Amino acid sequence: MKKIIILVIAVLTLSLVGCANNQLESNQNAQTDQNVEVNQNVETDQEDEETTEPTDKRITVYISGPENMINKLEEEFETDRGDVADFLIMSCGQLRSKVWTEKEAGQIQADVVFGSDPLIYNMLDDEGLLDSIDIKNSEMIADEFKLENHNYFFVNERYVTLIYNKKNLTGELPESYKDLAYNDENYSIVMADARQSSTGLGIAISLYQLNDNDIEYFNKLSAKDFMLTKSNGQVPSLIMEGQYDIGVAPYDSLIRLRKKAKNDGYEMPLEAIWPEEGAIIIRRPIGVIKNAERTDEKQKTSEELVNFFISKKAQLITSKFGFASVRKDIENDFIPKDIKTCIIDWEKATKDEKQFKEQYSEIFK
Amino acid sequence: MKNNLKNNTVKFLNKNSRKLSYSNSSLIFLFTALVVLIIIVFPLVYIIKISVIKDGRIFFDGYIEVFKDVKTYRALKNTVILVLGVLAMSVPIGTILAFIRNKTDYKYNKAIDYFVFINFCIPSYVLSVAWIECISRGGFLHRILKMILPTIKYDISPYSLTAAIIVLSIHLYPLVYFAVGSGLKQISDILEKTSFLLGGSKRKTILGITIPLVYPTLISIGFLVFTRTIANFGVVSNLVLPIGTEVLTTRIFQAISELNLTVVAVLSILLMVISLAVFKISKRVKYKEIENTNNTIYYYALGKYRIGVNIMLSIFFSIALFIPLVTLLISSFLKRWGLPIEMEYLTLNNYKYILFESEVTKRAFANSIFFGIFSATSAVIITLFILYFKKHNNRLKDKLLFSISNLPLSMPNIVLAIGATFAWINPPFKLYGTKWIIIITYIALFIPIVLKHASGLSSNISLSIDDSAKTLGVPLIKRIFVLYMPQIFSGLLSGWIICFLISLREIPISLLLYRKGTETIGVMLFMIQSNSYGLETTSTLAVIVIIFSVIGNVLVKKIVKGNSVNERISD
Incomplete structure (x- = not known):
């Protein structure tokens, strides 16, 4: 009978406490074993068994972006290094709230954060939560992407355009972001929700700035057949599927959809309009989270990852997926030469964020 | 003389068996209470703490902000x-x-x-x-x-x-x-x-x-x-x-x-x-x-x-x-949702992608099954103890344990997930980022569900069976598993099935707590469309999940044929 008691208690204890100890133990072991050479085969076996548990050698990367692109980047980064990084793919909005929730709970669990927009990075940087690291070959980065007084780095650039379904939208086309809200055409419009999507927030704040900080722009939009999506990726999908006529979204998603349509053998009814005000530029940053307890090995891997993302090899991969490179030696052929662009004042956007969100929430209630 | 000796022997045996039974009872009660406190009360305390404490000081600004x-x-x-x-x-x-x-x-x-x-x-x-x-x-x-x-x-x-x-x-x-x-x-x-x-x-x-x-x-x-x-x-x-x-x-x-x-x-x-x-x-x-x-x-x-x-x-x-x-x-079967339903736009690639190519989806299925089986089984065992103590001892502490165990029924999954995030992110129970945080939160979610399914049956059981067994010196664990459990088995089983089904569709807990390697079907359903896949991929995953759920349920019901589980499945 005692055996049964022990068995039951063991099973439940394992699920509750043992696993916690497991994690702590693995951390402790890893710390003490730093100088011990581990047999490669044994290590591989252990990792196979514990694929879901972080080991002390692997860094955790919170990342947003197309899954195929991220998988390719991870594969390339680990070619010479082995399995040293765990990439957790999520939407930019999720990335933002996950990082903040963890920060509030005590410690951000990620070593490196990539994607989303500069707003969250500014907030983290202001609180001293980003590590300052050295960027190798920084001379290869175009001047406009170099940041002073910040501990994060730009990896890519994307351009926000108007995307429409040419089968559904046959009348007069809007020429600017402004047209979308103020003209008399009765389009059905779709955009990412600024409360759910981080890039959506960047786009919405840009539109707010472009309209002289006048929230009326969103009032006008909401009066039309208007819908909010949880992510930017959904915007061109919904337009393509015929649910909505037109939307505001990054151009790179259109490039990826075009490629997919070509591969799968169907017509792509989506087209882009480069707005008169200029295509809004959204830059995707990367940063290393400050953590005094991080091992030297993991710190090294984290810094290597940041450098890898800015390397030519990685930038060529990301540009294949529609993201413009920050490097001088990679040509930006995504945006037509004569097209205007507009850059968001991220510092101001960070300051205005709370007030903007309150007004925005009042409209889309 | 002979009778005296016999009486004394019986008294001695009873006394010792009670002692043994008492110590087992205390141990199991303590363990059950500890489990309930850790997985249900601990995260709840954290939620309350966040709502009233900021930078080490008590404040009610959050409440004022919300109610204003x-x-x-x-x-x-x-x-x-x-x-x-x-x-x-x-x-x-x-x-x-x-x-x-x-x-x-x-x-x-x-x-x-x-x-x-x-x-x-x-x-x-x-x-x-x-x-x-x-x-x-x-x-x-x-x-x-x-x-x-x-x-x-x-x-x-x-x-x-x-x-x-x-x-x-x-x-x-x-x-x-x-x-x-x-x-x-x-x-x-x-x-x-x-x-x-x-x-x-x-x-x-x-x-x-x-x-x-x-x-x-x-x-x-x-x-x-x-x-x-x-x-x-x-x-x-x-x-x-x-x-x-x-x-x-x-x-x-x-x-x-x-x-x-x-x-x-x-x-x-x-x-x-x-x-x-x-x-x-x-x-x-x-x-x-x-x-x-x-x-x-x-x-x-x-x-x-x-x-x-x-x-x-x-x-x-x-x-x-x-x-x-x-x-x-x-x-x-469409290449892209929204395309006309014509032969040239039909494909099997969506199924090929989800069933054979996407490692994440395969992992999500395996995780959901494992999390479901492990959590539902653990919840059933814990519930069995809770119900036994409530039924046979019915002391104040047993009633309290029963009431606390029912709490998650009034806690939406998203609340459970938030509590878990705060409770399990720091030592000594640093489970955040592992599969165990999802499993434990599932167990907390499942306990009241199993309780609901089995408590009705438990209330109809006569106490005399357990009393007789106790008099005969049958140890507590044997009484729980051999005598008590079979009487409420159909309730426990229907509870188990429901919990397992929930684990195949649950979204908020998994969505807030997953990390690479611990994705679940719910996470995939919610996320797959976000990753630039259209509704056709979500539909494919949905069809597989439905088939999977139906087959799983039919199989379980076949296995336990005769246990009136069908009737109890949603009591």
Whole structure:
């Protein structure tokens, strides 16, 4: 009978406490074993068994972006290094709230954060939560992407355009972001929700700035057949599927959809309009989270990852997926030469964020 | 002398066996209480702490902010509308179907069982996807209408609170159906026959006797429908949030996105208090349960209404089951949702991708199965102990343990996930980022569900069996597992099945707590569309999940044939 008691208690204890100890133990072991050479085969076996548990050698990367692109980047980064990084793919909005929730709970669990927009990075940087690291070959980065007084780095650039379904939208086309809200055409419009999507927030704040900080722009939009999506990726999908006529979204998603349509053998009814005000530029940053307890090995891997993302090899991969490179030696052929662009004042956007969100929430209630 | 010796020996044995039993009992009680405290109370304490403590100081700004904010009242109002709407739809639908199935001479009553069961296996989020595929402008309804009337101006939006009410009602009516069906079987024909003898018409008997006799069941299941509606995230996030309308769960989700965790905690507590209040009110309603002692049921003859019933059921199941299933199935074979349904646009690649190419999806299936089996089994074992102590000792501490274990029933999944994040992110129990945080939160979610399924059976068991075994010196563990457990086995098993099913569709907990390697089916359903895949990929995954759920359920039922699990599955 005692055996049964022990068995039951063991099973439940394992699920509750043992696993916690497991994690702590693995951390402790890893710390003490730093100088011990581990047999490669044994290590591989252990990792196979514990694929879901972080080991002390692997860094955790919170990342947003197309899954195929991220998988390719991870594969390339680990070619010479082995399995040293765990990439957790999520939407930019999720990335933002996950990082903040963890920060509030005590410690951000990620070593490196990539994607989303500069707003969250500014907030983290202001609180001293980003590590300052050295960027190798920084001379290869175009001047406009170099940041002073910040501990994060730009990896890519994307351009926000108007995307429409040419089968559904046959009348007069809007020429600017402004047209979308103020003209008399009765389009059905779709955009990412600024409360759910981080890039959506960047786009919405840009539109707010472009309209002289006048929230009326969103009032006008909401009066039309208007819908909010949880992510930017959904915007061109919904337009393509015929649910909505037109939307505001990054151009790179259109490039990826075009490629997919070509591969799968169907017509792509989506087209882009480069707005008169200029295509809004959204830059995707990367940063290393400050953590005094991080091992030297993991710190090294984290810094290597940041450098890898800015390397030519990685930038060529990301540009294949529609993201413009920050490097001088990679040509930006995504945006037509004569097209205007507009850059968001991220510092101001960070300051205005709370007030903007309150007004925005009042409209889309 | 001989008798004295015998008496002394028996006394000695009894004394020692009690001692052994007492020490075992204390040990097991302590362990159970500790588990409940750690997995249920600990995260809850954290939520309360976040709501009132900031930078080491007590403050109530979060509460002031929430109660001053008009968005809270708007979300509250929408939540009330949603809950009332779902109750108003799902309870009558489930009751009418249960009545036709269990109290009439309807010929195809087994078919109703099967259809309702399949409906029950479809996750609510999947139903909302099917709804969008049907109703949206690029959807099948518009396409069909366009074929008939080419110039039609179609402006029906699939996104609204009403849409969420319809979808949630379709999702939740099986709960009412199973519970009311079980209640109707308990009604002895004597009461109805007496009514007829006294000159009562069929209508009067149904409305005056049959239906009132299932009021207790309706109140109990009404509360369950209420909690499932108020806690729902998947459907409202898919159908209500896109138009900017908020209910409490999405308000919490938005507050997370707005990085305002104090508000998240306060809103979570508010949501919990509402559920708890309704739970207490539903418990206060006094009623007398009737037991069918002679096992005879009166069946009403449908007569001239038979055709009408057939038409009504055909329309209902077409809308609630066949149209969503066919929609999902067709969409799953399209190269891209929205393309015309022609041979050149059909493909098997979506299935190939999900079943064979996508490592994440394969992992998600494996994880959901493992998390489901492990969590449901653990919850059943813990529940068994809780119920045993409540039944056989019924001390204040046993009642308290029972009440605390029921708490997660009033905690929406998103609240459980937030509590878990804060409770398990720091040492000594640093489980955040591992599969165990999901498993433990699932166990907390499942304990009250199993309790609900098994406590009724437990209350009908005589104490004398255990007392006799105790007198004979049978150890506690043996009494629990060999004597007590078989008597409530069908309840435990039906609870286990429900928990396992939930783990195949659960979204908020997994979504907030997953990391690479611990993705679940729920996470994939919610995320796959975000990753630039269209509705066709979500549909493919949905079809696989439905098939998987149905097969899994049928298998479990086959294995435990004869245990009246079907009847209890949703009591």
